[in-house]
Amino acid sequence: MSYSIRFLAGWLLAAGLTTLSVGAQAQGTVTLTGKVSGRTNDTIAVSVRENPLDPKEQITYARLDEKGEFRMALKLDGPARADLVYGDDVTDLFLEPGDALDIRFRGSNMAGSVRYKGKGADANTYLTDVAEQFIENDGFQVLPDNIMLYEPGFLSFLDYRRKEENKFLKNALEDNKFSEAFRHYAQAEIDYSYANDRLTFPDLREQVVATEGRLKMSPAFYEFLNDKSLTNNAQAMQSEMYQEFLLNYVHYLANSNGKLRTHPDFYQACYDIAKTQLSGPVRPIIMGRVLQESFRFGHVKQSAAMLADFRTVDTKNRYAPVLQQDFDTHKAFAIGAPAPEFRLQTVNGDSVSLRDFRGKLVYLNFWRTTSGLSLRDLPYAADLAKKFEGKNIVFINIALDENEGAWKQLVTSKRLPGVQVRATGGMRSPILRAYALDDVPAYFLLAEDGTFLNTKPKRLSSRAAVDEIKESFGKASTYTSLLSNETAK
Known part of the structure; x- marks a missing residue:
């Protein structure tokens, strides 16, 4: 969320x-x-x-x-x-x-x-x-202290805050002449701050309180969502908190239906929920927000299909042009987009291309010998390569070094594992532009068919990198199967 x-x-x-x-x-x-x-x-x-x-x-x-x-x-x-x-x-x-x-x-x-x-x-x-x-x-904020509370204490905090905010607004209404639009806005900010903080509490607490597992909430915790006026409230349209709550609500419903962010059809599920369960002027906005998430984290073909469907909803063409521009900006590096081809020289003097590794999962590591962060990752890269030795994955380490001798010496003296190649031109190399890199280290995870699977995978030094890679085997075929089924419908 x-x-x-x-x-x-x-x-x-x-x-x-x-x-x-x-x-x-x-x-x-x-x-x-x-x-x-x-x-x-x-x-x-x-x-x-x-x-x-x-x-x-x-x-x-x-x-x-x-x-x-x-x-x-x-x-x-x-x-x-x-x-x-x-x-x-x-x-x-x-x-x-x-x-x-x-x-x-x-x-x-x-x-x-x-x-x-x-x-x-x-x-x-x-x-x-x-x-x-x-x-x-700070006493009225979720962070930094109130997030540590358990369910009863957190709900007491939210109830108290809402009570005080409503009292403050009531006094202001008695002393001032607010317009109808502002009265609706002020009330919506109170109502949807409460709703959004309550809805996102379990997820946020799990991220912040690393020493404890995820809280198991009581059945009554989510009962406030049964109030249908929360989700379709035309008077709250000017409140950004309202829109934020609705986006999180859509995520929550998708999760409740067994769809997680890591699932290939998560954004399609969110889009369908927003389309079928929301109404009024906020409906295309939340559908558009889901599309923007999909452009960045979803499959490019799935995003394109949803964008085409969105045009049938946005009959006045108010949002579609903006979304099309956003899609065009991100589609080159979206999941399912083909990774730019390259042919580079190895430390042994041979040349390899990305196409040579078609059929394997590919972990690209862009680095250089003068980068402290890159050097710090070297032992982790070796350990990761050892963990996946014999598996259907190749680790390609692309050095952006102008000094070929220094690069070769480091690779050979450290006996660095994986495929070691160098892009001539260093930080001015064409491959830098092809992969839209600003600096190193940078990482990409490519599927067996040569398409992007993750443009920001876990770093080599991250403990979560192993699990992320394990979950990535065969994921491209899952997307392909899913998209084929949707086309058949």
């Missing part, structure tokens, strides 16, 4: 903020004016992401005058989550067409000193107060 943890909420929202329309709303203008005391930068910016599946942001800049004052205007189609950015400092905004905000803060500490006046000030003051009261308070 992917996680949206409360102690990280400020950073998660700052990473990309979404403009989500609720029904048909006319485009309007938001005006922002203000002053920076003791300015440390010459510009200020507001960042809005119009498409929840597109990482590109709409950024509007304003230059500060000699007094530190600024003015900017931006167009919005409806209520929007946004970032106010000043240097390295970021704070959250909630903007609606027609807002006219006056924003003032100290240049040395925007997030801690920002104050608002004008239309829209109440909502943004509330966000600032929530951050100070809850997000920046």
Whole structure:
């Protein structure tokens, strides 16, 4: 599962903020004016992401005058989550067409000193107060301490936090005039922070608390998911926490049906769940989120088939172009894509090509003799090769060394096992570009048919590398069989 943890909420929202329309709303203008005391930068910016599946942001800049004052205007189609950015400092905004905000803060500490006046000030003051009261308070966060709790204690913590947050919101509603859109947003942030933290608790705890095994939850732990209003809630559309919860909910349902991330049809199962169990405007968004996961971790042919199906759902073509671009970006290194061919010289002066090892599992290790991390992995590489001696796998070690003599001396003196080859040109070698490498060490696991099976396998020094390799034998044929069955349907 992917996680949206409360102690990280400020950073998660700052990473990309979404403009989500609720029904048909006319485009309007938001005006922002203000002053920076003791300015440390010459510009200020507001960042809005119009498409929840597109990482590109709409950024509007304003230059500060000699007094530190600024003015900017931006167009919005409806209520929007946004970032106010000043240097390295970021704070959250909630903007609606027609807002006219006056924003003032100290240049040395925007997030801690920002104050608002004008239309829209109440909502943004509330966000600032929530951050100070809850997000920046470790006592209300899952990490680092509350994750150590067991089920009863963790549920007590979540219930208490939700109670306090609801009390805080209730008091704010009595003292301020919030718009309907913001009221729905504020409530959704509370409801779905609770739901998401509860849903992901067992998985997150298993990862963080390494000294204990996975907790076995009581049957009542997941009963909150029986509330169908949680999954199809049009009033929560502007909450990123809502979308994060739905993605994790889809993962949970797939796991409950026996589909794990390591299974070839995991993303297809998630896609089908999102398609059949969700409705309304959030449905294509979550289907698209699953597709984006599949583009990175699923089989390229399976992803292509799901993308084609998605076009029948996205009838207004709002998300499909963005997803197509994302697919095109990742397809060259997706599972099932053919690995770039090469022919390189061995330490003995012979030449070998990747094609020579067709029919075997291939572990590629890109390294060089001047890389400390690469040298540290040498004994682990030898141990791994010994463990799989006689098995249907070959370890190809590709050195990106310009100094052939130094490479040969190290390989022969250390009696390095596996296939030892060198790419001429070192870090300027064509193979570096072919495999999109920035540095070494880098590893790839290739299937018996010469296609990518894992573009980021466990490092040679990782204890989990052995189990990962064992599980990879014959996996390509499993994908092929699965895809053939789906085509037959």
